[in-house]
Amino acid sequence: MNVHSNHMKSNLTVQQEITILVFRTNLRFSKDVRAVGARLQQLPGIIRWNVDRQDVDNVLRIETTCPDVEAIIALVQQAGYCCEELPD
């Protein structure tokens, strides 16, 4: 919800757009996922995230209202892992 909604028509709901971001990583084990997960919680706007450890790309999938690709890549790399955005 928009914090300024009281200035708008009362029947108008403002929905923030959710973006899905996907990254190729080397998060192979649950300890890797836990290490990155703890840091991800610090980023604003993250609704849910998961790592597809059953697939070759170990895709990190993030649903967020604050799609800051660079911040996410930096965060995963600082934790000591590879991370690159998968092109559309």
Place this chain on the structure above:
Amino acid sequence: MRLRDENKKLAIRQKAIEMIVQSGLDGFSMQKLAKAAGVSPATLYIYYKDREDLILQLCREVSDEMIESSMKNFSPDMPFAEGLKIQWRNRAHFFLEHPLEVNFIEQIRYSPLYEKIADHIKTRFSSVMGKFVHNAVEKGELMPLSFEVYWSMCYAPLYQLIKFHSQGSYHDKAFTLTQEIMDQTLALVLKAVKP
């Protein structure tokens, strides 16, 4: 957010089912699927959370369609002979029209993933089919039997005929399942399970 596109989703579904039927679950990867379906791996992850989510969602869809088609014109309150005839017809129809989907479900059935959707499949189907059997026994149209004996008597013959139809029988490589053969077999089945 990238828009969902139903055609794209259908292409993904079709390719995924083909690939899993042809080369099994082990060799199945999101990257190979993306390539085969002509979409980017990123697109796959818009629709599906991960590889397992994709397989389970497809399995749910296909089994819902299977159940839906077997329930066409069917009611558990029907006389047993009539209800079983409709079940046979509906199931034969689905198996012959959608061999790929049927193969896909078979692949999943013998994988550890099946446990995760077994309840979903059982809930609806088993309650209706259970009621049908229960009614038939109450009305004296069917012997009380254990599930395994009931199924081996009432459905296994149909699935064997379907198998002969798609793979050929021992005697006739070009065996074709006709309505006549189905009716003949069903009449024998009904005779055998009548109290």
